[in-house]
Amino acid sequence: MLTKRMEKELNKQINAEYWSAYFYLSMSAYLGSEGLAGGANWMRVQYQEEISHALKFFDYIVERGGRVNLMPILEVPKAWNGLINIFEETLKHEQKVTGLIYNLMDVAIEEKDHAAKSFLQWYVDEQVEEESGVQTILDQLKMVEGKGHGLFLIDKDLGLRVFVDSTKV
Numbered sequence: 121m122l123t124k125r126m127e128k129e130l131n132k133q134i135n136a137e138y139w140s141a142y143f144y145l146s147m148s149a150y151l152g153s154e155g156l157a158g159g160a161n162w163m164r165v166q167y168q169e170e171i172s173h174a175l176k177f178f179d180y181i182v183e184r185g186g187r188v189n190l191m192p193i194l195e196v197p198k199a200w201n202g203l204i205n206i207f208e209e210t211l212k213h214e215q216k217v218t219g220l221i222y223n224l225m226d227v228a229i230e231e232k233d234h235a236a237k238s239f240l241q242w243y244v245d246e247q248v249e250e251e252s253g254v255q256t257i258l259d260q261l262k263m264v265e266g267k268g269h270g271l272f273l274i275d276k277d278l279g280l281r282v283f284v285d286s287t288k289v
């Protein structure tokens with residue numbers, strides 16, 4: 121059984137994951153309208169990833185006999201300033217999410233919830249991958265100063281990303 125505090129914090133994270141999903145879907149819409157179809161695809165896959173992260177929390181709360189509480193999703197930004205700016209904001213956001221996951225882990229430790237600690241470790245590891253993947257793309261974009269032929273090739277590459285549900289593997 122989850123403690124009330126643990127349940128509340130896990131529910132807050134469901135909301136944060138859905139906010140992230142909306143955030144990236146909004147980026148996808150922006151990039152699509154800017155003619156960056158590859159970037160739009162990458163962000164759409166990122167959106168799907170965030171939904172899978174939310175659902176993993178959802179299923180876990182149910183599995184532990186808790187109550188899921190779906191809260192309103194706050195508005196997300198709509199416009200950015202090109203692909204470098206998009207990936208800078210993505211990196212900043214993922215660093216923030218890493219902090220949220222660490223806070224959740226702190227709560228699990230304080231509540232002596234060893235099961236939740238084990239569950240949350242998946243997210244700790246996932247965040248390492250999230251940050252490093254985004255950092256790599258950002259480095260490449262900076263190499264080509266976010267323009268010209270280099271941008272064309274990076275955008276093409278971003279178009280190759282496909283969604284793989286990592287919560288299931």
Ligand code: OFO
Nearest residue numbers: 140170173217250
């Ligand atoms: Fe759910 O990892 Fe990104 O935000």
